[in-house]
Amino acid sequence: MKPSVIVIDDDEDTVRLFCEFLEEHKIHVSGKGFDGKAAIQLFQEKKPDCVLIDIMMPNGSGFYAISKIKELDPKARIIAVTGDGRFSTEQKLTKLKIPIIYKPFKMDEVISKIQN
Amino acid sequence: MSSIFKENSFFLAWIISLGTTLAIIVGLYLLNITFGIENFSRNVSLPMYAVIPGVLVILSIWSLSRSNSIANLPKRSLFFLTISFCCWFVAEQTWNLYEHVLDIDPYPSIADFFYIAAPMFMFGALLNFLKSQEIKISKKKIFSACFLSVVILIPSIYFIMEKNTESNILETIIALAYPIVDSVLLVPVIISILFTISTKSNFFWLMILLGIIILIMADNLFLFLVINDEYVDGHPVDILWISGYTIWAFMMFYSIVQSKTHNDENIKKIDKKHDVKNIEKHGVLYILILINVTIVVLLIQINNFAEAQDDLIFAYFSFILVVIVIIFSSMVVILNSKLNKSLQNKTKQLDQTTRELIKSERFTAIGELASRISHDIRNPLSNIQMSIELIKNCPPGTKLESDIIQKKIEVASKNVERISHQINDVLGFVKNQKIEKHVFRISSCINESIEAIRIPTKITIQKTNLDTEILADPFQLQIVFNNIIMNAIQAIGKNKGKINIEATENYKETILKISNSGPEIPDNVFPHIFESLITTKQVGTGLGLISCKTIIENHGGSITIQKNPVTFTLKLPKT
Numbered sequence: 001m002k003p004s005v006i007v008i009d010d011d012e013d014t015v016r017l018f019c020e021f022l023e024e025h026k027i028h029v030s031g032k033g034f035d036g037k038a039a040i041q042l043f044q045e046k047k048p049d050c051v052l053i054d055i056m057m058p059n060g061s062g063f064y065a066i067s068k069i070k071e072l073d074p075k076a077r078i079i080a081v082t083g084d085g086r087f088s089t090e091q092k093l094t095k096l097k098i099p100i101i102y103k104p105f106k107m108d109e110v111i112s113k114i115q116n
Numbered sequence: 117m118s119s120i121f122k123e124n125s126f127f128l129a130w131i132i133s134l135g136t137t138l139a140i141i142v143g144l145y146l147l148n149i150t151f152g153i154e155n156f157s158r159n160v161s162l163p164m165y166a167v168i169p170g171v172l173v174i175l176s177i178w179s180l181s182r183s184n185s186i187a188n189l190p191k192r193s194l195f196f197l198t199i200s201f202c203c204w205f206v207a208e209q210t211w212n213l214y215e216h217v218l219d220i221d222p223y224p225s226i227a228d229f230f231y232i233a234a235p236m237f238m239f240g241a242l243l244n245f246l247k248s249q250e251i252k253i254s255k256k257k258i259f260s261a262c263f264l265s266v267v268i269l270i271p272s273i274y275f276i277m278e279k280n281t282e283s284n285i286l287e288t289i290i291a292l293a294y295p296i297v298d299s300v301l302l303v304p305v306i307i308s309i310l311f312t313i314s315t316k317s318n319f320f321w322l323m324i325l326l327g328i329i330i331l332i333m334a335d336n337l338f339l340f341l342v343i344n345d346e347y348v349d350g351h352p353v354d355i356l357w358i359s360g361y362t363i364w365a366f367m368m369f370y371s372i373v374q375s376k377t378h379n380d381e382n383i384k385k386i387d388k389k390h391d392v393k394n395i396e397k398h399g400v401l402y403i404l405i406l407i408n409v410t411i412v413v414l415l416i417q418i419n420n421f422a423e424a425q426d427d428l429i430f431a432y433f434s435f436i437l438v439v440i441v442i443i444f445s446s447m448v449v450i451l452n453s454k455l456n457k458s459l460q461n462k463t464k465q466l467d468q469t470t471r472e473l474i475k476s477e478r479f480t481a482i483g484e485l486a487s488r489i490s491h492d493i494r495n496p497l498s499n500i501q502m503s504i505e506l507i508k509n510c511p512p513g514t515k516l517e518s519d520i521i522q523k524k525i526e527v528a529s530k531n532v533e534r535i536s537h538q539i540n541d542v543l544g545f546v547k548n549q550k551i552e553k554h555v556f557r558i559s560s561c562i563n564e565s566i567e568a569i570r571i572p573t574k575i576t577i578q579k580t581n582l583d584t585e586i587l588a589d590p591f592q593l594q595i596v597f598n599n600i601i602m603n604a605i606q607a608i609g610k611n612k613g614k615i616n617i618e619a620t621e622n623y624k625e626t627i628l629k630i631s632n633s634g635p636e637i638p639d640n641v642f643p644h645i646f647e648s649l650i651t652t653k654q655v656g657t658g659l660g661l662i663s664c665k666t667i668i669e670n671h672g673g674s675i676t677i678q679k680n681p682v683t684f685t686l687k688l689p690k691t
Contacts, residue, residue, distance in 0.1 A: 011495050017502040024509065056491060083494025085539070086487040103498035104536050107505055 003114060006031040006046055008039040008065070009054040009081070018052070018081075025111050036060025040068045043076070050114050055082040055089060066096060079113055081105065126373065134366045138359050145355050157349040162212055165354075168361045169205040170442075174408070175368035176201045177446045181401065181453045182375050189320060189371060193244035197324070200237030201364065202446070206439065207231040213435055215349070223342065224290045231335075232293050235301040238328060242304035245321060249311065257307055265302035269295055272336055279343045294339055298332045305329065323367040330360040400452045404445050411441055490539045497535055504529045533570075537602070540595075551589045551670055558582045558619050558628065561590050565597040575608055580618040586626045588688055592667045596675075599660040600630050600684050607634030607682065624690055625673070631683035645677055 005022065007029055009015045019029045031042040037060040039053055051069060055062035062080060069076050080093050083103040093100050099113055141164070148156045176198040180191075207230030214222035222228075246253070272295035276288070305328050312318045312325065334356035341347035415434040507525050510516045559582035571577060586593070604615045613633045620627045637645065646665045668675040673688040 011499070013499045014495060014502075017499055017506065020506060021502050024506070083491040083498065084487065085490050085494075086483075103494040104501040104532060105498060107502075 002026055002028040003049045004028040004030040004046070005050045005052055005114060006033065006039070006042045006048045007052050008033040008035070008042070008057070008062075010034050010057040011054075014054075021107060022110075025107065027111070027114060036062060036065035036068075039065040040072075043069050044072065049077065051076065051078045052081050052110075052114075053078060055080055055084050055093075063092065066098060070096070079110075081110070130366065130370055130373075134363070137362050137366070141358050141362065142355055145350070145352050148350050149352060157216070161350050161354060162216060164358055165208050165212060168358060168365060169201070169208050172201050172361050172365040172368060173198075173205045173442060173446075174405075175365055175372065177449050178401065179368050179372045179375070181449045182372065190244055190248040193241045193248065196237045196241035196244060198446075200234045200241060202442075203230045203234035203237060204361070205442075207234065209435060209439065213432065217432055217435070224287055228290050228293075232290075232297050235297045235328075235331075239301045239304060242301075242308055246304060246308060246311070251311060253307055253311075257310060258303070261303045261306035261310075264306055265299040268302065268336075269299040272339065275340065276343065291339065291343070294335050298335050301328065302332060305332075320367060320371050323363055323370075327360040327363045327367070330356050330363070334360065400448065404448060408441060408445060411437065493535070493539060497532060500528070501532050501536075504532065537598075551592060553587050553589055553671070555585050555587050556590055558584055558586050558626075561586075561593050562597055562617060565594055565601055568594075569598060569601055569605070571601075572605065572610075574610070574612045575605060575615060576613075577615045577617065580616070582617065582619055584619040584621055584626060586619075586628075586688060587690055588671055589667075592671075596664045596667050596686070597630075599664050603660065604630070604632035604634060604682075607632060609634070621690075625687045626690060628686040628688075629683055630686070631681045633681060636679060637677075637682060642677075642679070646675070 005027055007015050007018050007022070009018070012034065015032050015034065019032060022029050030046040030048050033039050033042050035057050039051065039060070039062075042048075043051060053062050053065060062082070066078055066080075069078060078098050079101060080098050081101045081103065082089070085102065090100065101110055101113060144160055148160070176194070179189075180194050180198050207227045210225065210227040210230065211222045214220045214225050214227065273292060276291045276295070305325055308321060309325050312322045334353055337353045337356070338347065341351065341353060347353070415438065504525055507516050508522070508529075515521075559579065562579065562582060566577065601615065604613075608615075615633075616629070616631045618629045620629075646661050665675050668686055668688070671688055673686060675687075676685045677683065678685065
């Protein structure tokens, strides 16, 4: 069965291209969102296998969404996909045990992280 | 031009006033001998012996306080000079106190102690001067100086021993001490004279030496006179002493004035920051001079009043008071100069700390800015990357599959990677990460680096002994490997090349050598290779190697570079 994911990023181009890419690699994108709040809502609605989420976003940051999703389902699989290279961000995500993929990413890396 | 003229006219005035003073002194004594001036010792010679050495002491303390700016005059040497002047001053005053106030024969007395101590300090001053000039004194010179002074010493000793048979032991010892101390002083004097004459450079020391010779002459003459009981108060031999003191005092004044002009230039150029310091320094000095002058004026008044009542005890106490005041004043001056020095040091430290702080602040700011910009670049970059990959993967038979497009896409893809590498480079430098050390095999880390970087097919990588284990932060070490391997690849360029990675270990550290067959690093760049913003490449940020250095040093290790072939040596401690 195809794994299903939701993609959340404030950059519309990124979301569109990312989804196209994932579909091409046989990953089902069940939902797209552009801010933290949308992420929480989509997670509740779609119950995806994995959440691919940006960190720096308006209207509810990635961190806000991650903590809410973890509240809803502590076992939820979340991968942070971000261009934010600050050490503090990296530290926070490591504490939350969220794997990070830095933009610009290699697609193989994303696929292998989702499938694991 | 005007300053040279000013200097010349000052020198002329200085010479004339020195000559006039000496002439007045000699004239007064000659007048006394020929006509007999009434109360000569009380009205002329006594005040002269108090004022001239007093002025000398004040001037030398003054110059000590500004010794930092006096050229050709080492501070320690000046310090000894000042002490020896103080000794002479005290000796003269005690001598006069015994002779004229207490009416006791001053020979032998405590005054002799100071008379003997003064040349010793002068000896110290001269030694320090000679040491500071860093000249090589030949043994021949030392020997001839010693010989000369012994030749002068022998007749004096012979004379004393012959004449002094009846006096007690103490008197004989003191009488002998004078010529011995003088002849010891004569040795560096002769050497210094030879030196200053040959270099023709040191006017100050030449005059000081002249003074010393005059004083030595005076001492010897005095000894003969005293032993023959021919010495009386106001004897012309006094001229020698008083002229010696006068020459010194004028010389001290000259050096102070010279230091002022010398200093003015310096202050204007360099020391504007420390204006406050100079005001404080001068303020204390002016107040000291004011206090001293007030005390002297008051004492003269009191003594006049006391003289009317013929009470010598006043004079005695005022003398003691003057000595105490002089001692305390010099302590204050020395302490003040010390404090000033420490203030200067502290200011320097503060400046440095501030600079470092600003630097680190700037780094933090750069870090913030860099992460912001990199975030903003990474998003569109990631979109470009994805678009490229989508084009690359497009199904066969479509228009996008044509060779030309695929080639261009390859170039675009390479350049995206280049931008992304540079962003990581900058962040690697500004990120102040915590190190999390683990033990792992070097090969695992190296292999990841090699996978991350596309190694051109013309370059082979030879790995030796990479199963060695290392204690480090794998992620950070990878940044180091990435940078060094990337540099090597860029250095080799399009040619065929080889990169050697070799690990060795000893009991305390793991050593990694990464060398490449690329061209040599230019000589002008080589010493600065680990400084920030140094790059020989068009595409570099100049931050790669400095990040490597920072990372390795944070691990407690070291990174060095050698030539022929270009080899980076990384040493990481095992514990």
